[in-house]
Amino acid sequence: MACVCVYVCVYVRVWVKGHLGSPRGQSLKTLLTGNLEFEERMMGIYRAEVIGIVLAVAVLGPAIWLCTNQEKGQEYTQADSIQGTSVWCSGSNNVDRLCHFKNLCFSSVYDSFLFIHAEESILNGIPYQRFEPALVDLSSVADHNTQYFHYVDVAVENVIYMPHRHHIYKTGKYLLFNRFNPSNLMHIFHDDLLPIFFTILHHDLSNVTLVAFEGWVEGEYFDLYRLFSKEEPVLKMDLMETGDGLTCFQEVYVGLSKLSTWYQYGFSTPQGPLPNLNVTSFHIKHFRERVQKMLNISKTCPSESMHGVIVSREENRLLLNEDDLALTISHVFNIRVVFLSLESQSLSEIIKGVSCAKILVGVHGSLLVLSMFLPPTSILLEIFPYAINPDHYTPYKTLVSLPGMNIVYASWRNTDVEKTVYHEDLPAEYGGITHMSEADQKRILESTEVPPHLCCSDPEWLFRIYQDTMADVPAIIEILTKAMVQSSKQLDQEPKWSDDIAKHHIAPGFITDLKCLPSEKDETTSLLIKWSRPWNAAFIKLPQLQYEIWVQSPDDGKLDVFFTNETVLEITNAEDMPGYSVWVRAVAVQTKGPQSWTRC
């Protein structure tokens, strides 16, 4: 079908060239794609007739020629066929908002997404001030001012007057986002791939095509994005290259789930784990298994294939005696040790290697994000160059320490200034400091620890992190030995969902059998309130279970609140009158169950 339509284009182009010159505001190639049943119609029609038909079509004006190729995106040219945009957003600000558009269009002329208002437009969940600061974040990195999604309003009846030379319609579902830093694997996995995975689950999307809008070229890790994309991911440059085009997407989801993120990079406070993590080891496991499956990597490792891995950097931040370290680890722990590096292996091979590693050793760097592929009971040992405090840089520690990951984390920090090799002459972005004042250089050289700093170009941090290091092999072996002992204790501990129970929001259910029995004793009235524990206490652990009882007096409406660990409460000296209202609920830790009510 595609070829048929191209065929017609040729004829129209010839004709238009001869008769009208260059057509205004229309790309002929796009004008004519998608002609249905062309061959049937072609039979028995002479070229002159074709030209006649073309003439007729040209004067028909607003006839809508829609391509119906459901796979590759339709193309059409008449503004009459432009549909109004609709949107549904949920969330209360740009950080937690997720939006879903129907028929959202991107204008390469204005470098903007257009919301085309028409009678069929539905707007749901749009805030009153959507530019303060933005409707929704395009990245999982929260509220970063380079990651804002905006759209611009236009009226459907005016689209025809806009300077687009042609219109492209892309059918299907798209997920629009920004890659935060597509040259860095930590950023790729943490900011993009995991959030994409959970956004797809969130919306229950299957067959979604990614639209990476940050403006970068594919980059060397683009295959990772392809794994999550139905069709070849769309880049912003693809949209810009349309030549004054308007590209309309049938369905676009905007915004990434922040469920899986665990780290903030220090844009407003020094870097560290995000507060109130929601991610669990099982989220990581879901993702890991999906990626392993897509890369044809077995989920399980035969125990004989377990080995040590040294993640090796070959260009900078070197481990100067990594051969020595490898040999010693191999000898002491009696395992095969392999070097993995992006310079020597494909990423897929590295992931495969990590997936069956017992020990992973590497200098602090983005490749260590692949420790999410480490099997349970393995060890991650992270090496920090001189003057870098491991406690201040914990993206990988936070990851592998999630309850249930069952990975032993250890770090070794070079504290011996003799064992470091620094590079003051490098460009500033690789840690050079010779562009700085003598005094600043001296201060940095004399410092024994990089003080806390913000992202992203602190010269002292860059100077220190780009040092090469001579590892203290005996010290590292000692750390690994302890870690091996620790990991052997975990051998029998199968990870359980309840290892991270706080993230399951467990609450008590309804208490049962609530009764209130007034009784007279020694001329005073007492109320005996009894109930049974919540029925789900038999089927899930409800830690620190206690009960909150409200008693409202029928006299003055005054409410008294009581707490108890028992399933009975006696209230003495009650008013001698009927009509007390009693509410009882169970509370586990701080989480309250539903209230049950009775009257005394």
Place this chain on the structure above:
Amino acid sequence: MACVCVYVCVYVRVWVKGHLGSPRGQSLKTLLTGNLEFEERMMGIYRAEVIGIVLAVAVLGPAIWLCTNQEKGQEYTQADSIQGTSVWCSGSNNVDRLCHFKNLCFSSVYDSFLFIHAEESILNGIPYQRFEPALVDLSSVADHNTQYFHYVDVAVENVIYMPHRHHIYKTGKYLLFNRFNPSNLMHIFHDDLLPIFFTILHHDLSNVTLVAFEGWVEGEYFDLYRLFSKEEPVLKMDLMETGDGLTCFQEVYVGLSKLSTWYQYGFSTPQGPLPNLNVTSFHIKHFRERVQKMLNISKTCPSESMHGVIVSREENRLLLNEDDLALTISHVFNIRVVFLSLESQSLSEIIKGVSCAKILVGVHGSLLVLSMFLPPTSILLEIFPYAINPDHYTPYKTLVSLPGMNIVYASWRNTDVEKTVYHEDLPAEYGGITHMSEADQKRILESTEVPPHLCCSDPEWLFRIYQDTMADVPAIIEILTKAMVQSSKQLDQEPKWSDDIAKHHIAPGFITDLKCLPSEKDETTSLLIKWSRPWNAAFIKLPQLQYEIWVQSPDDGKLDVFFTNETVLEITNAEDMPGYSVWVRAVAVQTKGPQSWTRC
């Protein structure tokens, strides 16, 4: 595989019966549904061999027997095959929250939905206290305490110990909600059907099956719900009738979109339109056209088929001289007038009749919600019995008055006590007052207007609304004549989306060409800030466009804010120094566009 499993089950029953007595915790009826191709497999297998197979299966223990009937819901019996529940919610409270569950189960034993916690469980957007008051509303009627959705937590490993006799697995997508009042058409359309329609659009669901959980029987309007349901809607009683069953749904959406609601029924303040309506006439039109299509009703009416409709109540709240009124309307306006009533026509016929009506006349009552099917330029005349103030009861007025509906609303109120017939002896729910004190009865009888009141059983309101009325025909004709004049003026006015522009959240786009030109004049420095209007001003109406300019001094960082209608601003007596920062944005009415920045 399905058949194999069923097949084995049959013999297990025989075997278990013979050897162990009645099987524990299993309903054999459900065990055995879904038998495909049973007979084919049966051929050539001896019973003894089957028993052998069964024995083998029985000792295998945790083997998972899953039936794979994708259409009707799977059934299985082993707790091992129970999957963990997952949930994604968005929104900040039970009123605006919408949730989507995977594998949510309903226990008929506990009359509760169960969240089965397992390692594969994902929880996203669950609040810390989800019983205060609830996770999400099951109805579009906001925050009504009979409409709360809760779930109860259990652990996957304990499901096997729960007293369910069998498990049912329902594949596909389900929309769980409560019908608020399925015996009343206003409630059905406003609270249920429109919200269901917009919830389906919100989640981009196709092929969803409704689960009406309020507990009622089907009721006489159930066909309306069937229109929006892929398969026969599920009722709570269907779930309860499973006999100690656990029914697990593959995908469940919980919560109804409140986008389309326009009325509140007076639970906390006297009834009236909801504040800050989001619904537009085009939302109603979308819905109307969908329903008309499903009922095979033509969207357009030939002008000769336009007629008058009197919506007639035959049991109570009568219009005593409706024949007289009909004849007069027919005579004066020269149109055919038909009576439509639920006692005489099907709902589908009534909708068809309303869809081509020029005039709709009826006493205030739920059938008037069908005025959403009136065509543009038609008239709704609502009749109010004696002592009822039309301004206090406006569900239908609010509906037909939405900008763009293009329907003329008029009301007539009986103010003549001679022309009303009341029924003090009826049951209280139909307006009887003889159960009240003499004094109260006297007060009500003497009152000329029902004072504002809350829902739902104000005796004076019920007494008055259930009166029969003798219409003042000349007065009504006069009102209709005026309405006809008004509607003829609207004949040429095709409704436009921009009739209700406020609901489109139109904002200015980026201003362009921002420049700041410092200049020296008379020994003082001035800043000339110039820009061009936002580019989308050419393509959409931006009412009351003005500009907000922030100027930050390089000296003390002080920020001055200016407003202007021009696209230029001169600041005199500026500090004689470079480095002023300037931000400019356009503002339309109160809606702010994005800021552009430059430095002077």
